[in-house]
Amino acid sequence: MSVITAYVANGASINERVEYHAPLVKRIAHHLMGRLPQSVQVDDLIQAGMIGLLEALKHYDDAHGASFETYAGIRIRGAMLDEVRRNDWAPRSVHRKARRVAEAVRVVEGREGREASAREIAAELEIPLDEYYDLLADANGHRFFSLDETGGGDDSFVEHIPDEHAGVVDGIESEEFHKHLASAIEGLPERERLVMALYYDQEFNLKEIGVVLGVTESRVCQIHSQALLRLRARLGS
Numbered sequence: 001m002s003v004i005t006a007y008v009a010n011g012a013s014i015n016e017r018v019e020y021h022a023p024l025v026k027r028i029a030h031h032l033m034g035r036l037p038q039s040v041q042v043d044d045l046i047q048a049g050m051i052g053l054l055e056a057l058k059h060y061d062d063a064h065g066a067s068f069e070t071y072a073g074i075r076i077r078g079a080m081l082d083e084v085r086r087n088d089w090a091p092r093s094v095h096r097k098a099r100r101v102a103e104a105v106r107v108v109e110g111r112e113g114r115e116a117s118a119r120e121i122a123a124e125l126e127i128p129l130d131e132y133y134d135l136l137a138d139a140n141g142h143r144f145f146s147l148d149e150t151g152g153g154d155d156s157f158v159e160h161i162p163d164e165h166a167g168v169v170d171g172i173e174s175e176e177f178h179k180h181l182a183s184a185i186e187g188l189p190e191r192e193r194l195v196m197a198l199y200y201d202q203e204f205n206l207k208e209i210g211v212v213l214g215v216t217e218s219r220v221c222q223i224h225s226q227a228l229l230r231l232r233a234r235l236g237s
Helices: 003-009 014-033 042-059 068-086 092-112 118-125 129-142 165-173 175-186 190-201 206-213 217-235
Strands: none
Touching (some): 118 129, 175 190, 175 217, 190 206, 206 217
């Protein structure tokens, strides 16, 4: 039975269901804003997310086993990613720097056979440690980092996302990608793995994670950026 049929059977209109699930759209939008520059308007994300919610209401089928909230969350985030794709703001220099860091991580970890430390990555890049931390902050502050951005070239990952919304959802739901991603996250250093879990699973913001870890928000930002770039290096193959 589709969710539409169920809602009609329960006497609820689509408008009522949209209103009921609207807080989910707002929560996802505000969570994503923690990774976006100030130039991005939360209202634009919410508007895009509402379109994703309508698509979820139209296509959901509980026969597949996933709850509606889980399915809707994927569609809502996918719609917001479409909005990001249409408005990519990151300079190409930021993408190049991110690739340089990911490549340095890959080289160090391949050579040492263990997790690369920040000092080792900076040494591989032949830059001071403080400059490396500035680079992490720059990458985190200017772009929405996608865990499936592993291609080459100077283009942003959003320039390669298909126009069709289904393509975004298919990419997010890719079983093979999830398998490799889960394995890569499991192999992260303990603190980076904890930050990823708190941020993406528990949806804590960076300030809240800082309280948990007993560090500053800027330090959490560094850990988060380094974890993402480490994942990019490991998923690149």
